[in-house]
Amino acid sequence: MDVDRIDRAILMSLQKNNRLPNIELAAKVGLSAPACLKRVKRLREGGVIISDISIIDAQLAGNKMTLIVSIEMERDRADIYQKFKHSIIQANEVMQCYQISGAYDFVLIVCVQDIQAYEAFVDRVLHTDLNIRKFHTSVSLRTVKHSTAIEL
Numbered sequence: 093m094d095v096d097r098i099d100r101a102i103l104m105s106l107q108k109n110n111r112l113p114n115i116e117l118a119a120k121v122g123l124s125a126p127a128c129l130k131r132v133k134r135l136r137e138g139g140v141i142i143s144d145i146s147i148i149d150a151q152l153a154g155n156k157m158t159l160i161v162s163i164e165m166e167r168d169r170a171d172i173y174q175k176f177k178h179s180i181i182q183a184n185e186v187m188q189c190y191q192i193s194g195a196y197d198f199v200l201i202v203c204v205q206d207i208q209a210y211e212a213f214v215d216r217v218l219h220t221d222l223n224i225r226k227f228h229t230s231v232s233l234r235t236v237k238h239s240t241a242i243e244l
Contacts, residue, residue, distance in 0.1 A: 093138040098123065100244040102131055103140070107241040110144050147240065155203045158232040159210060162196040163218075164225045172223045173197070179221060185213045196228075 095103070101121040105112060112120075118128035135141045150158070165172055173191070180189045180200065188201040204210045210229075218227055 093140060095135075095140060095244075099131060099135060099140075102128065103135065103244055104241075106132070106141070150203050154205050157204050157206060157210065158235070159200075159202045159204070160230045160232065161200040161202055161218075162228045162230075163198040163200065164195065164227065165197045166223045166225045168197075176221060176223065179217055183213065183217050185209070185217075 098121055102117065105117055105120055114129050114132070115125045117132070118125045121128060123131070132141070150156075163176075165176065176198070177189070177191075180186050180198075185202050185204050186200050187203050190199045191197065192199055202210065202213065204213060218224055
């Protein structure tokens, strides 16, 4: 799908505030309200905009710990990776999962209430997967930057 300068302006504005009324969005990007609405609809239907969400403060929701978990699998096989990815998708504690190159195969961003909740996650998800060779956990001391916006 082709994304032009006006589409980029719409997307940058919506990444900052997806509840911006269409008439305000149209004024920001220099379009009429109907033309702007048509473009936003096209961006959604074309899969450029994949979701409209509210980002919640994890600490206010009770999750006070963020952990970065590096996973090394036993073997480099598609079926093993697929099984692991399926289990991670089911784990609500995992906020993000990346398949990576290098010494480890996956990196997880895990958000939990406390260390006991993390231990329960490890016992339920990581220790039950016999294809995990090892994993390393780092505890985030503080969030320096957290953004979901993509530069266009």
